[in-house]
Amino acid sequence: MDAVPPTSPRSRYREQTRNEIKQAALRQLADSGASGLALVKIAKELGMSGxxxxxYFASRDDLLGALITDAYEDIATALTAVDLTGSPRAALHLLAETYRAWAVTQPHRYLLIEGTPVPGYTAPPQTLEHARAALGPFLTVFATGRPTPPVGPVIAEMRSWAERDAPVAAWVAGHLPAADLAAAGTALAGAxxxxxxxxxxxxxxxxxxYTGMGHxxxxxxTAQTDLLADAFGLH
Amino acid sequence: MDAVPPTSPRSRYREQTRNEIKQAALRQLADSGASGLALVKIAKELGMSGxxxxxYFASRDDLLGALITDAYEDIATALTAVDLTGSPRAALHLLAETYRAWAVTQPHRYLLIEGTPVPGYTAPPQTLEHARAALGPFLTVFATGRPTPPVGPVIAEMRSWAERDAPVAAWVAGHLPAADLAAAGTALAGAxxxxxxxxxxxxxxxxxxYTGMGHxxxxxxTAQTDLLADAFGLH
DNA sequence: CGCAACAGTTATAGTCTCTAACACAAGCGA
DNA sequence: TCGCTTGTGTTAGAGACTATAACTGTTGCG
Incomplete structure (x- = not known):
C-alpha cells in the first residue's frame, strides 16, 4: 500500500503492525460503521491490550485519517488504471463504471471518503493530491470535447481558475495532449x-x-454519462 | 413544526421541552458535528441533569432520528412551496436553487440527511413519505418533457417500477396533469x-x-440543470 | 556489550450513554 | 377537597470507550 520506506528490521515490523491494525479497522468499519470503530476492540482482536x-496511531481520528487517505489513494489508482485508448465516450463510461464498482464493492470505504462528518476536520494535503490523481483521467477524456452552450459558464470559471492557479494549470496540462488554455477550461469543466x-x-x-426503486x-x-458526453460533444 | 396534538396542559409542556432539546441539539450539531452531539451536554445547556x-427521547439515536425527520420535512416543505407556474425549465432552476439554498444555509442539517453513516440504521417510514413529498414538484416539472434518447432506458425502468408498484403510480399520478403511464415514466426519470x-x-x-476552485x-x-432540461426537452 | 529507542503492560482519569431507584409535583376523578 | 396515578426530575452507578501516565521488558544499533 505504501512505497518501501527505509526498511530497517524494526520499522518493517512497525509497518506490518500498522497494516494489521488498518485491516482490523476496515473489518469493523464494514459491519459497524464509522461510529462503531473502537480502538479497544481492534486491540482485543489483535491480541494486544488497549x-x-x-x-501506532496517535488517536482514533488519526487511524480514521489513515484509512481515508488509503481509500483515496486506492480509488485514484483504480481510476488511473482505466484504459483510455478507446473513444472518449467509451472511456468516460469505463471511468464511471470503475468508480461505481469501487464504491459498491466496498461501501464502507466509500462512505468514509464521501463526506466530512466532523466540521473541524481539515483534509491532509495528501488528499488534494489524490483527488487530483483521481480526476486526472477525466481531464484527458474531456480534453477533446466540443462543449455545448449550457456548460459555457462553467468552462469560463474553470478557465479563470486555471489562469489564477499555476499548479492547477500545470496539473491540467499534464493530462492534455497540447497545453491549450481553452482545452484546459473544457477539460476541467467536464471533469x-x-x-x-x-x-x-x-x-x-x-x-x-435507491432501494425499492428497481435497482x-x-x-x-449510464444515462447521466451519456448526457454529459453529449453536452461535451464526445464522439 | 408539528400539527397541534391533543393539547392537554402537560403534553403541551412536553412538546415544548422536546423542541428546546432539539434546538440545543441543532446548535451543538452546527459546531461539533454529529459525533459531537452529547445528551449530557445538551442537558447541561438546558439546566437539567443528564x-x-x-x-423525552429514548436514546441518542432517537433524538438524531427526530432531527433527521424534521430536516426531511423542512426541505420537503421548502420544495413544495416553490412556485411552478413559470416555464418548466425556470421551475426546475427554482427547485434546484431552493434545494441548494436550504443546504448551504444549514449544512449541518443537510449532512444529517445526506448519508446513512450507520449500517444498521433503517429509515422510519415517515422518511419515505417526506422523500416523496420532496420529489413531487420535480415530477410535475418533468411531466411535460419530451425526453431525448439517452434517458430512454431510465424511463423504461421507471415506467416498469410504476407498473409494479401501485402506491408509487398513485403518488406520481397525483403530480401529473393527466394520468398517463408514459408521462409517469418520464416524470419519474427526470425527478x-x-x-x-x-x-x-x-x-x-x-x-x-469545492473549496479552492473559485466557488x-x-x-x-445551473449548467447541470440546463443540461437535464435539454435532455428532457423542457421549454 | 551496553544503552537508547521501542513495544508492550497495568492503572487511571475523564467522557459519554443508558438504567435503576427514588423524590416530588401536577392533574384527574370521586 | 382528597388521594392516586402519571409524569418529571433527581442522584447513583454500571459499562464502554478514548487517552495519558508510569513502568517493564526487549531489540538491535553503535
Missing part, C-alpha cells in the same frame, strides 16, 4: 461535472436510497 | 436524475470539496 495501539454527477448517483446508491443505479449512471 | 433527557445531480453537487459543496457551485448547478 493503549498499545497508541504506539468536475462528471465528478459531481458520479458522486451524486453513487453516493445515493451506496447509502441505500436502477447502473442505468441511471 | 438522564432527564431520556424522558430521480435531477435528485441525483442535485445531491451530488450540493453534497460536494456542503462538504467543502463555482452555483454555476455548476
Amino acid at each position: 493503549p498499545a495501539l497508541y504506539r 468536475v461535472l462528471a465528478w459531481s454527477q458520479l458522486h451524486g448517483t453513487v453516493s445515493l446508491e451506496v447509502s441505500g436510497q 436502477s443505479a447502473a442505468t441511471l449512471l | 438522564p432527564a433527557l431520556y424522558r 430521480v436524475l435531477a435528485w441525483s445531480q442535485l445531491h451530488g453537487t450540493v453534497s460536494l459543496e456542503v462538504s467543502g470539496q 463555482s457551485a452555483a454555476t455548476l448547478l
Whole structure:
C-alpha cells in the first residue's frame, strides 16, 4: 500500500503492525460503521491490550485519517488504471463504471471518503493530491470535447481558475495532449461535472436510497454519462 | 413544526421541552458535528441533569432520528412551496436553487440527511413519505418533457417500477396533469436524475470539496440543470 | 556489550450513554 | 377537597470507550 520506506528490521515490523491494525479497522468499519470503530476492540482482536495501539496511531481520528487517505489513494489508482485508448465516450463510461464498482464493492470505504462528518476536520494535503490523481483521467477524456452552450459558464470559471492557479494549470496540462488554455477550461469543466454527477448517483446508491426503486443505479449512471458526453460533444 | 396534538396542559409542556432539546441539539450539531452531539451536554445547556433527557427521547439515536425527520420535512416543505407556474425549465432552476439554498444555509442539517453513516440504521417510514413529498414538484416539472434518447432506458425502468408498484403510480399520478403511464415514466426519470445531480453537487459543496476552485457551485448547478432540461426537452 | 529507542503492560482519569431507584409535583376523578 | 396515578426530575452507578501516565521488558544499533 505504501512505497518501501527505509526498511530497517524494526520499522518493517512497525509497518506490518500498522497494516494489521488498518485491516482490523476496515473489518469493523464494514459491519459497524464509522461510529462503531473502537480502538479497544481492534486491540482485543489483535491480541494486544488497549493503549498499545497508541504506539501506532496517535488517536482514533488519526487511524480514521489513515484509512481515508488509503481509500483515496486506492480509488485514484483504480481510476488511473482505466484504459483510455478507446473513444472518449467509451472511456468516460469505463471511468464511471470503475468508480461505481469501487464504491459498491466496498461501501464502507466509500462512505468514509464521501463526506466530512466532523466540521473541524481539515483534509491532509495528501488528499488534494489524490483527488487530483483521481480526476486526472477525466481531464484527458474531456480534453477533446466540443462543449455545448449550457456548460459555457462553467468552462469560463474553470478557465479563470486555471489562469489564477499555476499548479492547477500545470496539473491540467499534464493530462492534455497540447497545453491549450481553452482545452484546459473544457477539460476541467467536464471533469468536475462528471465528478459531481458520479458522486451524486453513487453516493445515493451506496447509502441505500435507491432501494425499492428497481435497482436502477447502473442505468441511471449510464444515462447521466451519456448526457454529459453529449453536452461535451464526445464522439 | 408539528400539527397541534391533543393539547392537554402537560403534553403541551412536553412538546415544548422536546423542541428546546432539539434546538440545543441543532446548535451543538452546527459546531461539533454529529459525533459531537452529547445528551449530557445538551442537558447541561438546558439546566437539567443528564438522564432527564431520556424522558423525552429514548436514546441518542432517537433524538438524531427526530432531527433527521424534521430536516426531511423542512426541505420537503421548502420544495413544495416553490412556485411552478413559470416555464418548466425556470421551475426546475427554482427547485434546484431552493434545494441548494436550504443546504448551504444549514449544512449541518443537510449532512444529517445526506448519508446513512450507520449500517444498521433503517429509515422510519415517515422518511419515505417526506422523500416523496420532496420529489413531487420535480415530477410535475418533468411531466411535460419530451425526453431525448439517452434517458430512454431510465424511463423504461421507471415506467416498469410504476407498473409494479401501485402506491408509487398513485403518488406520481397525483403530480401529473393527466394520468398517463408514459408521462409517469418520464416524470419519474427526470425527478430521480435531477435528485441525483442535485445531491451530488450540493453534497460536494456542503462538504467543502469545492473549496479552492473559485466557488463555482452555483454555476455548476445551473449548467447541470440546463443540461437535464435539454435532455428532457423542457421549454 | 551496553544503552537508547521501542513495544508492550497495568492503572487511571475523564467522557459519554443508558438504567435503576427514588423524590416530588401536577392533574384527574370521586 | 382528597388521594392516586402519571409524569418529571433527581442522584447513583454500571459499562464502554478514548487517552495519558508510569513502568517493564526487549531489540538491535553503535
